[in-house]
Amino acid sequence: xxxxxxxxxxxxxxxxxxxxxxxxxxxxxxxxxxxxxxxxxxxxxxxxxxxxxxxxxxxxxxxxxxxxxxxxxxxxxxxxxxxxxxxxxxxxxxxxxxxxxxxxxxxxxxxxxxxxxxxxxxxxxxxxxxxxxxxxxxxxxxxxxxxxxxxxxxxxxxxxxxxxxxxxxxxxxxxxxxxxxxxxxxxxxxxxxxxxxxxxxxxxxxxxxxxxxxxxxxxxxxxxxxxxxxxxxxxxxxxxxxxxxxxxxxxxxxxxxxxxxxxxxxxxxxxxxxxxxxxxxxxxxxxxxxxxxxxxxxxxxxxxxxxxxxxxxxxxxxxxxxxxxxxxxxxxxxxxxxxxxxxxxxxxxxxxxxxxxxxxxxxxxxxxxxxxxxxxxx
Numbered sequence: 001x002x003x004x005x006x007x008x009x010x011x012x013x014x015x016x017x018x019x020x021x022x023x024x025x026x027x028x029x030x031x032x033x034x035x036x037x038x039x040x041x042x043x044x045x046x047x048x049x050x051x052x053x054x055x056x057x058x059x060x061x062x063x064x065x066x067x068x069x070x071x072x073x074x075x076x077x078x079x080x081x082x083x084x085x086x087x088x089x090x091x092x093x094x095x096x097x098x099x100x101x102x103x104x105x106x107x108x109x110x111x112x113x114x115x116x117x118x119x120x121x122x123x124x125x126x127x128x129x130x131x132x133x134x135x136x137x138x139x140x141x142x143x144x145x146x147x148x149x150x151x152x153x154x155x156x157x158x159x160x161x162x163x164x165x166x167x168x169x170x171x172x173x174x175x176x177x178x179x180x181x182x183x184x185x186x187x188x189x190x191x192x193x194x195x196x197x198x199x200x201x202x203x204x205x206x207x208x209x210x211x212x213x214x215x216x217x218x219x220x221x222x223x224x225x226x227x228x229x230x231x232x233x234x235x236x237x238x239x240x241x242x243x244x245x246x247x248x249x250x251x252x253x254x255x256x257x258x259x260x261x262x263x264x265x266x267x268x269x270x271x272x273x274x275x276x277x278x279x280x281x282x283x284x285x286x287x288x289x290x291x292x293x294x295x296x297x298x299x300x301x302x303x304x305x306x307x308x309x310x311x312x313x314x315x316x317x318x319x320x321x322x323x324x325x326x327x328x329x330x331x332x333x334x335x336x337x338x339x340x341x342x343x344x345x346x347x348x349x350x351x352x353x354x355x356x357x358x359x360x361x362x363x364x365x366x367x368x369x370x371x372x373x374x375x376x377x378x
Contacts, residue, residue, distance in 0.1 A: 004317045004367060007188040007293060010253055010358035015245030022241035032237030038244050039198070042183070045247065046165075046175035048200045050207040053235035053243075054214055057162040057184030057197035061089035063210040063233065064180035064199060065130060068156040070095040074129035077117045078160075079109040080325040081343040082134040085184075086160050087326050095129055099327045099337040106278045107136045107295075107322070107346055111145035117338045118155055130156045135164030135174050136323075137352075138190065138257075138292030139278045143169055143177050158182070162197070165190050166254045166290040174290075175200045180210075185239075190253060190292050190357075191246035193239040256357035257291035258282040260364055264294050264353060267368040271377055273299025277350070293352045295322055302375055305351045311374040317367055322350035 022034050035053050043051040054060050070076050072094035078086055080099035090097040098121065100113045114131065121128050131150055133141040141159075150157050157178030161167075164174035165183050175181040180201040185193035201207050212218075217230025246253075258281055265280035275297050282289035298305065305321050312319045324347050327337035354367050 001316055001366075004354050004359070004363050005356065006318045006320060006352060006354050007356045008358055009187050009192045010249075010356060011192075011246075012249070014249060015242050018241040018245035019238060022238050027237040030234045030236050032240070034237045034240040034244060035235055038235075038240040038247070041244060041247055042198055043200065045250075046173045046181075046200055048176050048181075049202045050200075050204065052199040052207060052211050052214060053240055054197045054199060054233045055235060056085075056195060056233075057160070057182045057186070058085040058089050059214070059231065059233040060180075060182035060197045060199035061086065061132070061158065061160060062092045063213055063231070064158045064182060064201075064206070065089060065093050065095070065132075066213070067206045067209055068130045068158065068179055070129040074127045075121050076130050076132055077114065077121070077128060078132035079134045079136070079343075080327045080337055080339070081107055081109075081136065081323050081346065082160070082326060083162075083323055084326070084329065084331070085162070086132060086134055087332055090132070097326070097332060097335050099325070099332070099335060099339075101325075101338060101340045102342040102346060103142070104342050104346075106139050107343070107350075108139065108141045109133060109146075110340060110342070111142050111149065113338045113340060114146060115149050118150070118153055120338075128155050130158050130179075132158045132160055133177070134160040134162075135167060137277060137295055138164050138167050138282075138290040139287060140164060140167055140169035140174050140177075143172070144286070147177065161200075162186075163189065163292050164290060166250055168288045170286050179203055180206055185243055185246075190257070190290050191243070191250050193235065193243040193246070196235050196239050196243065253357035254290050256359075257294075257355055258289075260355055260359060261291045261294045263364055263368065264296070264371075267372060268296065271372075271375055273301060274375065277346075291355065294355045295350055295352045297346060298349045298351065298375075300349070305349065308351055308374050312370055315366075315370045317370050318354060320352045322347050322352060
C-alpha cells in the first residue's frame with residue numbers, strides 16, 4: 001500500500017498544459033504574462049481590486065505589515081494558534097508579536113480577547129501597528145465581530161488567509177478583509193504553485209509600494225538605482241502558470257475536500273467525545289469553509305494525539321498535531337499572550353486528518369478504518 005499524506009498536491013494534465021505553454025513562450029524567469037494574468041484572476045476570484053504574486057505567503061505578510069507601519073517599538077497582535085510564518089513576518093519588521101488565544105468551536109482567534117489586547121496595549125503606552133487575523137485550517141475568523149471593533153479603534157487589519165482560499169464568511173471571500181491579505185500556494189495548500197503566495201488589497205498605494213519593494217526597490221531609471229532596501233519576493237512566471245491551472249480547478253478541489261470532511265463526520269458520529277473543528281460539511285449559516293484540513297479533537301478518555309498519530313503512521317497514514325501555540329514555542333515563549341487556555345487544550349487533544357483533494361475513495365476508507373480501529377471502534 002502507498003502512504004496516504006495529509007494534503008498532497010492535486011495536479012493534473014490541466015496544469016501541465018499551462019506550464020508547457022509558459023515554457024514554450026520563453027517567459028521562464030520571474031515576472032511575465034502568466035504572473036500578470038494570475039494576479040488579475042486571483043483578484044477577481046477574491047473580490048479585491050489588485051494582487052501581487054510573490055515568492056511566499058510569508059513575504060506577503062511581511063510587505064503588508066511594513067506598509068501599515070509595523071516597526072521597532074510597535075506591536076502586532078495576532079493569534080497564538082497559527083503556523084510560525086505568521087509570527088515570523090511580524091519579527092521581520094522589528095515589531096513585537098503579542099499573542100491572543102482561541103475560540104473552542106473552530107480554533108480561530110477569540111474576538112473578545114483580541115479587543116482586550118488592542119485596548120490594553122495602547123493604554124500602557126505602546127502603539128498597536130496592526131492586528132493580524134489567521135483563517136485557521138480554511139475557516140474565516142469572526143470578522144463580523146473583529147472588523148467593526150478594529151475600525152472603531154483605528155487599528156489596521158491584516159488577514160492571513162494562507163489556509164483559506166475559497167472560503168468565505170457572510171458572502172465575503174477570504175482574502176478580502178482588512179487593509180491587505182496574504183494567500184499561500186505552498187505544496188500542501190488547497191491549491192499550489194509549488195511555492196509562492198499572493199498579496200491582496202483594495203488599497204492601490206499599498207499594492208504599488210509592495211510591488212516596488214518586492215522587486216528590490218529598483219527606481220524607474222535606465223540603470224540600477226536604489227534609495228531604500230527592497231526584497232527579492234516576486235513569483236516566477238512558470239509557477240504562476242501552474243497556479244493558473246490550479247485556480248481553474250479550485251472549486252472542484254474544494255468540493256472534494258468538503259466531501260472528505262463529511263465522510264469523517266459520519267465516521268466519528270457514534271464515537272463519544274470526539275468532535276470536528278468547524279462544521280461537519282464545511283458549511284453553516286455564515287461560513288463556507290474550504291476544508292483545507294479536517295481536524296478532530298479527542299476527549300480525555302481517548303488515546304492521546306501522540307498515540308493516535310503513531311497508530312496511524314504504522315498503517316502508513318500521515319496525521320499531525322494541530323499547530324503548537326506560538327506562546328509555547330521556544331522562539332516566542334517570552335512574548336506577551338492574552339490567554340484563556342483554549343489553544344493549549346486544542347494542541348493537547350487535536351489531530352489533523354488526511355484531507356487532500358487527490359485522495360481516492362479507497363484512501364478515505366483506509367483512513368476511516370484506521371481511525372476507528374485506533375480509537376477502539378473497529
